[in-house]
Amino acid sequence: MMAAPSPNLTEADDDVVVRLEDIHKVYRMGTTQVHALAGVSLSFSRASFWAVMGPSGSGKSTMLNLLGCLDRPTGGRYLLGDQDVGLLDDDALSGIRLQRIGFIFQSFNLIPQLTVQENIELPLYYLGWNAADSALRATELAETVGLADRLAHRPTELSGGQRQRVAIARALSNSPDMLLVDEPTGNLDSATGVQIMEILVELNNQGGTIVMVTHETHVAGYAKQRLHLIDGRIDRVEDGG
Amino acid sequence: MHQLRAVRNIRLGIKSLMLHKLRSLLTILGVVFGVGSVIAMLSVGEGASREALEQIRKLGSNNIIIDSIEPIEEKEGSDRPERVINYGLTYEDEKRIAETVESVQRTVPAKVIDREGWVGERTMELRIVGTTPDWFDLVDREMLAGRVLSQRDMDSHAPVCVLTEYGARRLLATEHTIGKFVRMGDDYYQVVGIVQSEQVSGSIQTPDRHIDAYVPLNTARDRYGDSVVRFAAGSTEFKYIELAQILVEVESTEQVSSAAVAIEVLLRDSHPRLDYRIAVPLALLRQTEATKRTFNIVLGSIAGISLLVGGIGIMNIMLASVTERTREIGIRRAIGAKRRQIIGQFLIETVVLTTIGGLIGTALGVAFPKAITHWSGMPTIVPAYSIVLSLGISVGVGLVFGLYPAMRAAGLDPIEALRHE
Numbered sequence: 001m002m003a004a005p006s007p008n009l010t011e012a013d014d015d016v017v018v019r020l021e022d023i024h025k026v027y028r029m030g031t032t033q034v035h036a037l038a039g040v041s042l043s044f045s046r047a048s049f050w051a052v053m054g055p056s057g058s059g060k061s062t063m064l065n066l067l068g069c070l071d072r073p074t075g076g077r078y079l080l081g082d083q084d085v086g087l088l089d090d091d092a093l094s095g096i097r098l099q100r101i102g103f104i105f106q107s108f109n110l111i112p113q114l115t116v117q118e119n120i121e122l123p124l125y126y127l128g129w130n131a132a133d134s135a136l137r138a139t140e141l142a143e144t145v146g147l148a149d150r151l152a153h154r155p156t157e158l159s160g161g162q163r164q165r166v167a168i169a170r171a172l173s174n175s176p177d178m179l180l181v182d183e184p185t186g187n188l189d190s191a192t193g194v195q196i197m198e199i200l201v202e203l204n205n206q207g208g209t210i211v212m213v214t215h216e217t218h219v220a221g222y223a224k225q226r227l228h229l230i231d232g233r234i235d236r237v238e239d240g241g
Numbered sequence: 242m243h244q245l246r247a248v249r250n251i252r253l254g255i256k257s258l259m260l261h262k263l264r265s266l267l268t269i270l271g272v273v274f275g276v277g278s279v280i281a282m283l284s285v286g287e288g289a290s291r292e293a294l295e296q297i298r299k300l301g302s303n304n305i306i307i308d309s310i311e312p313i314e315e316k317e318g319s320d321r322p323e324r325v326i327n328y329g330l331t332y333e334d335e336k337r338i339a340e341t342v343e344s345v346q347r348t349v350p351a352k353v354i355d356r357e358g359w360v361g362e363r364t365m366e367l368r369i370v371g372t373t374p375d376w377f378d379l380v381d382r383e384m385l386a387g388r389v390l391s392q393r394d395m396d397s398h399a400p401v402c403v404l405t406e407y408g409a410r411r412l413l414a415t416e417h418t419i420g421k422f423v424r425m426g427d428d429y430y431q432v433v434g435i436v437q438s439e440q441v442s443g444s445i446q447t448p449d450r451h452i453d454a455y456v457p458l459n460t461a462r463d464r465y466g467d468s469v470v471r472f473a474a475g476s477t478e479f480k481y482i483e484l485a486q487i488l489v490e491v492e493s494t495e496q497v498s499s500a501a502v503a504i505e506v507l508l509r510d511s512h513p514r515l516d517y518r519i520a521v522p523l524a525l526l527r528q529t530e531a532t533k534r535t536f537n538i539v540l541g542s543i544a545g546i547s548l549l550v551g552g553i554g555i556m557n558i559m560l561a562s563v564t565e566r567t568r569e570i571g572i573r574r575a576i577g578a579k580r581r582q583i584i585g586q587f588l589i590e591t592v593v594l595t596t597i598g599g600l601i602g603t604a605l606g607v608a609f610p611k612a613i614t615h616w617s618g619m620p621t622i623v624p625a626y627s628i629v630l631s632l633g634i635s636v637g638v639g640l641v642f643g644l645y646p647a648m649r650a651a652g653l654d655p656i657e658a659l660r661h662e
Binding site for chain 2: 065068070071090091094095096097098099101103105109110111113122123126127128131170174
């Protein structure tokens with residue numbers, strides 16, 4: 001089956017970061033099968049900012065997990081650059097996450113026993129950077145998210161907004177091809193949420209590719225394109241922020 | 242670079258263990274005691290065998306020692322006020338052993354005589370051994386002063402004596418005593434030498450225990466004869482003993498056992514009352530080794546059980562830690578940590594834990610034998626290899642019992658792990 005017409009068809013292939021071709025994801029729950037994704041075809045191009053929307057159970061989390069190489073599709077092809085992710089083993093998927101993907105979660109997911117600096121350095125640690133270079137990079141990133149004076153603190157000593165900024169710095173430390181963002185403002189008050197969204201918009205303006213899952217319309221409003229999923233299928237695509 | 246990374250990993254491991262200091266400490270107790278008892282066991286064993294070997298060396302591994310013992314039926318003595326007891330080894334026995342047992346190189350007879358000695362105004366009970374000069378060849382003792390008995394002393398029935406260090410101390414004698422006369426019983430002897438006496442310690446009876454002086458056998462026979470009169474409460478006891486002891490030197494160590502059997506056969510006929518005892522230092526060594534083995538098995542089992550229980554305890558705690566840190570594992574996996582890196586992280590933590598336990602255990606294991614030596618006088622030696630072995634065991638326990646929890650951690654599904662509260 002051919003891929004459905006992509007909204008980004010006009011753009012050159014070089015600019016495509018991710019291409020999904022008829023992606024299926026089937027979960028087996030006891031005797032019944034759940035089609036979390038039932039044939040999704042889509043291309044995400046460089047410097048795009050997508051909001052993936054839909055009611056719960058529409059498959060948006062599944063899509064984020066697949067995009068983030070935390071999971072493999074049960075059908076279809078997922079091309080990241082020129083790599084077919086569906087064919088890779090666990091180690092290779094880990095390698096892709098490490099080198100090309102940055103995650104930002106609703107609940108921040110910082111490691112509580114590590115300091116802010118150590119949290120930001122974590123991807124660099126697995127990339128094998130030395131301590132001096134990692135420290136330099138962490139300081140740089142902390143400055144960009146406005147937390148240069150908090151490097152030695154632990155996450156528990158920070159406010160929600162600060163924690164999310166640490167998480168953003170961590171997600172950026174490996175210079176990923178794509179940022180995957182899951183309800184970034186879900187655990188924040190609205191004022192702080194706005195600050196976080198502004199950081200994301202700024203990152204996008206600088207050329208970062210962002211895919212964000214949210215069910216809040218005003219949050220989705222920051223994105224350039226919105227993808228609506230219903231029952232594991234693309235319902236519609238909206239352009240314009 | 243890699244070295245730095247290893248140091249960093251270990252530091253991270255220590256850091257995460259320090260979050261639960263008490264828990265970590267309690268967790269490693271099993272390893273602490275296990276390792277401690279391994280070292281203590283090896284130290285005590287090493288000390289015992291070193292001591293035994295030393296004693297065997299002093300007794301001579303080519304020697305067989307035959308002692309006269311009072312037969313049991315005689316001991317359960319009658320109530321007669323006067324009795325004569327005749328038992329023990331004879332000059333004839335010595336001659337027959339020397340002549341008939343082929344591998345025997347030479348024999349040394351020894352008489353033991355208890356007499357009163359005089360030191361100035363004071364008297365004391367002395368134990369005197371009448372023997373031949375060969376004694377000093379067979380029983381290796383350090384010469385402290387003067388000379389040992391000579392064949393000339395024997396031939397001329399000379400009234401000379403060699404004091405043991407023990408006897409010299411008792412007789413308040415010093416080096417100046419060489420050439421002086423000592424009164425033993427009714428006779429005077431000129432002191433010609435002083436030898437080191439065997440310290441009384443350990444499990445093996447040395448032939449010269451509590452001996453004060455050596456005199457030529459011929460002189461002893463002249464002066465004291467072969468009978469002993471003893472006055473006990475209301476009765477008089479005559480004992481007729483020719484020789485208290487015969488030392489037998491065998492040509493080679495390999496022939497010791499067969500020579501002992503031959504002597505046993507020889508003596509059994511002429512001594513139906515079994516009034517003798519054959520001691521083979523070599524056999525005693527084997528016996529000591531068997532004792533040591535038993536000791537090692539007991540302590541080894543304790544160490545083994547302790548390490549097993551300790552290891553299981555550690556595994557239990559690490560499993561709990563994995564569950565507790567499921568989310569952390571999910572985060573690390575999402576960021577891009579490979580399974581083996583998660584395994585590495587938890588294995589390092591476990592190994593760091595057990596190694597710390599091993600170090601504490603080593604300290605205990607080194608201190609414990611010292612305490613044993615201090616309180617019981619038992620010699621102990623902490624062999625260097627036991628420390629290396631124990632630390633090896635600690636690391637091994639960490640690897641073995643840390644592997645399963647680490648693999649559990651690595652096997653977690655990242656998505657599930659991230660969702661874990």
